[in-house]
Amino acid sequence: MSERMVRIEVLRYRPETDDEPTWQGYDVPCRDDWVVLDALNHIKDHLDGTLSYRWSCHMAVCGSCGVMINGEPKLGCKTFLRDYPDGVRIAPLENLAIERDLVVDMAGFGDRLAAVQPYLMPRGAAPAGTYRQTPAQLDRFQQYAMCINCLLCYAACPQVGLNPGYLGPAALALAHRYDLDSRDAGRDRRAEVTASENGVWECTFVGECSAVCPESVDPAGAIQQMKLACSLDYVLHPLRKGASS
Amino acid sequence: MNTTRPYVRPVPWYWWLRRPAYVRYMLRELTCVPIGAWSGWLVYGLVSLARGPEAWTGFTDGLASAPGIAFQILVLASAAYHAVTWFNLAPRTMPLRLGGRRVPAAWITLGHYAVAAVVALALLVMGVV
Amino acid sequence: MARSRKPLLWLPFAAGGTVAALILPGLVLLTLLASLGLLPADALSYERVNAVVGHWAGAAVTFAVVATMLWHAAHRLRMTLQDLGVRATATRRLTARTCYGLAAAATLMLAAALVAIQ
Numbered sequence: 001m002s003e004r005m006v007r008i009e010v011l012r013y014r015p016e017t018d019d020e021p022t023w024q025g026y027d028v029p030c031r032d033d034w035v036v037l038d039a040l041n042h043i044k045d046h047l048d049g050t051l052s053y054r055w056s057c058h059m060a061v062c063g064s065c066g067v068m069i070n071g072e073p074k075l076g077c078k079t080f081l082r083d084y085p086d087g088v089r090i091a092p093l094e095n096l097a098i099e100r101d102l103v104v105d106m107a108g109f110g111d112r113l114a115a116v117q118p119y120l121m122p123r124g125a126a127p128a129g130t131y132r133q134t135p136a137q138l139d140r141f142q143q144y145a146m147c148i149n150c151l152l153c154y155a156a157c158p159q160v161g162l163n164p165g166y167l168g169p170a171a172l173a174l175a176h177r178y179d180l181d182s183r184d185a186g187r188d189r190r191a192e193v194t195a196s197e198n199g200v201w202e203c204t205f206v207g208e209c210s211a212v213c214p215e216s217v218d219p220a221g222a223i224q225q226m227k228l229a230c231s232l233d234y235v236l237h238p239l240r241k242g243a244s245s
Numbered sequence: 246m247n248t249t250r251p252y253v254r255p256v257p258w259y260w261w262l263r264r265p266a267y268v269r270y271m272l273r274e275l276t277c278v279p280i281g282a283w284s285g286w287l288v289y290g291l292v293s294l295a296r297g298p299e300a301w302t303g304f305t306d307g308l309a310s311a312p313g314i315a316f317q318i319l320v321l322a323s324a325a326y327h328a329v330t331w332f333n334l335a336p337r338t339m340p341l342r343l344g345g346r347r348v349p350a351a352w353i354t355l356g357h358y359a360v361a362a363v364v365a366l367a368l369l370v371m372g373v374v
Numbered sequence: 375m376a377r378s379r380k381p382l383l384w385l386p387f388a389a390g391g392t393v394a395a396l397i398l399p400g401l402v403l404l405t406l407l408a409s410l411g412l413l414p415a416d417a418l419s420y421e422r423v424n425a426v427v428g429h430w431a432g433a434a435v436t437f438a439v440v441a442t443m444l445w446h447a448a449h450r451l452r453m454t455l456q457d458l459g460v461r462a463t464a465t466r467r468l469t470a471r472t473c474y475g476l477a478a479a480a481t482l483m484l485a486a487a488l489v490a491i492q
Contacts, residue, residue, distance in 0.1 A: 015250035071264060097251035105251050136345040158267065161256040162461065191377060201380040204453050205334060206270045221337030228338060228388070231381035258459035274454040280394055281447025283402070285476075287440050288484045294427060295490040298420040305418055309409040317406040324402055328395035357396065365400025371426075372404050372417040 006030045007087035008039050010051065013098045021098060023089070024048075030081050036088060037065050037076035040102075053102035060214055063150030066093050067102050073155035073212045093151055095161035109151060112167050115193050116175035121186030137182040144177035144222055146215040153209035153219055159202050166202040167194070169209035169219035176222035179229075187229075195230040203227070273330045276323040283320040332357040383449050383474075390446025393439055401439075424491065433488045441481050448477035 008028050013021040026047050028039045037055055044051050055065040058077045065076035068091040070084065081088070096104035153169035154160045160168050175194045179187045194200055203223045210220040261267040293300040307313050335357055336350035408417045416422060426432040452473040460469050 013252055015252070021252060021254075094254070095256070097253045099249070099251055134345075136342075139347070140342075158256070158260055158457070161260065162457065195377040197378045197380075199378070201378050201384070204274070204457065206267070207334070208264075208266050208270075210337075211266065218337060221340070224334070224338035225340070227381075227384060230377075231385050231388075234377070234379075234381035235385065261457070271454075271457070274450055274457070277447040277450035277454065280398065280443060281451060283398075284440055284443040284447060285480055288444075288480050288487065291427065291436070291440075291487040291491070292483060294420070294423060295487045301420045301423070305409075308405055308418075309411075314406065314409055317402055317409060321399065321402045321406060324394060324398040327391070328399055331391055331395040361396045361399060364397050365403055368400045368404045369407070369413075372408060372413050 003029050003031055006039065006081055006084075008043065009087070009089040010040075010043075010102070011089075011091040012051075012101050013092075014050075015100060021091075032082060034081050035077050036067070036069055036074075036079045036081060036090065039081060039088075040076060040090070051102075052100045061148060063148035066150045066152050066155065067091065068094055068155060073152040075150060075152070075214055078214060093155035095155055095157065096151065104151070106151070109149070109154065109168070109170070112171040113149075113174060115167065116171050116178075117186060117190055117193070118174045118178060120178065120181065120184050121189060122183055123185035131183050133182055140182070141177050141180035144173050144180065144217055144219075147173060147177075147217050147219075148215055150214060152212045152214065156208035156212040157203075158206060158208075159204060163198070163202050165198040167199050169203075169223065170217075172200060172203075172226065173217050173219035173222040176226055179226070191230055191233070194226055195234075200226045200230070273326065276327040279316075279320045279323040280327065283316075286316075328357075328361060332361075383445075386442055386445035387449040388446075390442035390444070391450075393442045394446055397439055398443065427488065428491050430492065433492060437484060437488055440484055444477045444480050444484075445474075448473040 005027050006029075008026045009023050010026070011021045012018070012024045026043050028042050028047070030039055030042075037058060040051065040053055040055070044053075053065070053067070053076075055076065056062040057064070060075050060078045063075075066073060067076050068074075069076070069079050069088050071089075073093060076090075090102065092098045092102045092104045096106075096108075099105050147170050149170060151170070157166075157169055159166050172194060175190045178184050179190060200223050203220070205220060205224060207220045210216075210218045213219065261271040290301075290304045293304040308317065332354045336348075336353035339353075340350075341348040341353060404413075405418065407413050427436050452470050455469050455473075456466065460466060
């Protein structure tokens with residue numbers, strides 16, 4: 001396995017000393033099979049221990065290592081350095097506040113997830129034993145359940161950057177996952193939030209959220225389906241505007 | 246202890262120039278300008294029709310003028326780009342299921358193209374016959 | 375948070391966008407070819423167009439096609455202006471009112487013209 005020197009530029013930000021982020025470069029000896037995360041780990045272990053970033057599984061299931069790589073939101077553990085012969089510029093995910101170096105503020109995202117009530121709200125009492133669901137019923141919502149909360153979609157969505165209150169792709173896709181679940185009857189209650197001004201209506205179907213999603217969730221599709229569903233609701237059931245009891 | 250002073254990167258008005266996908270999005274959105282202007286001109290055309298043959302001739306002469314033709318070419322290009330993007334996005338807005346299985350997105354898109362082609366053919370036949 | 379009234383704007387936008395995608399290319403092709411003289415000279419003659427639009431069904435279709443496209447364009451333009459930086463509350467409201475106001479005015483003129491043609 002051969003090695004080559006790769007130029008890695010990282011956008012640094014230290015709140016205790018910096019007024020604004022600045023670029024810092026490192027020359028990293030990289031193996032052929034390395035991903036961006038391997039280079040970051042090398043920098044932290046051997047070159048600069050002060051570099052801060054999130055990571056965990058190193059296999060694209062935990063969603064921790066999302067960063068901007070040459071201006072595109074990607075998972076660090078899934079982006080191969082051999083695809084970047086001229087080196088990489090790594091920045092924290094766009095549209096989110098920077099806490100330190102590559103670590104972004106995720107508190108707002110947690111609030112948005114909670115706001116869409118991402119849990120089953122069944123009709124009536126639970127069945128004796130388990131719920132039953134056909135493969136077709138599962139197929140309706142399964143794709144929207146695959147989200148790993150990596151926030152690449154928030155970095156890709158310009159409306160997230162332009163409107164700080166916007167719920168965003170992942171939160172709305174999660175709401176849709178529950179709306180489509182045959183066991184759930186909570187669509188009206190979720191619509192209080194998803195059909196509000198900060199919900200689906202901020203979306204203009206740029207579609208980049210779905211383009212960058214590592215799990216093919218297609219949040220853009222989810223949001224358009226919700227726009228259609230709640231528009232038809234609005235027109236066909238105008239009395240059903242308040243919270244249902 | 247760490248200082249918490251989150252840095253918010255401002256989004257400039259030219260954010261859409263930063264990635265090719267954003268540029269394509271903005272071009273798609275801007276098709277509404279020629280399309281809206283064309284719709285307005287059609288309204289003017291119908292007002293001319295209501296006024297009588299001479300006003301109508303004035304309208305069709307405008308269509309046949311050099312700027313009129315140039316504008317129609319622009320509208321045609323805008324309508325085509327709008328249609329292509331709209332048809333690609335349609336299956337994601339309205340996923341269809343037949344007999345418990347998903348209809349492939351490509352079929353929905355092709356179905357839209359088919360309808361558009363039939364409409365165009367019908368209009369041209371009406372113009373010729 | 376309360377439910378937004380956006381559906382009232384989004385449904386015409388979606389309808390107009392579908393109309394614009396399915397019908398507009400053929401329609402502009404028709405007028406362009408006629409304007410270039412590539413169709414029979416009377417393709418867009420007063421008599422022929424009046425015969426179509428003067429019939430109540432033709433008028434209804436014409437109204438549906440043109441009106442939905444007007445509202446589609448108005449809504450898209452309003453959202454695009456917001457994308458381009460018009461986000462302060464006062465200018466947002468002015469932009470919205472201008473876009474939808476123009477569409478409303480054009481729709482009224484359209485209806486008046488079609489009624490007069492009958």
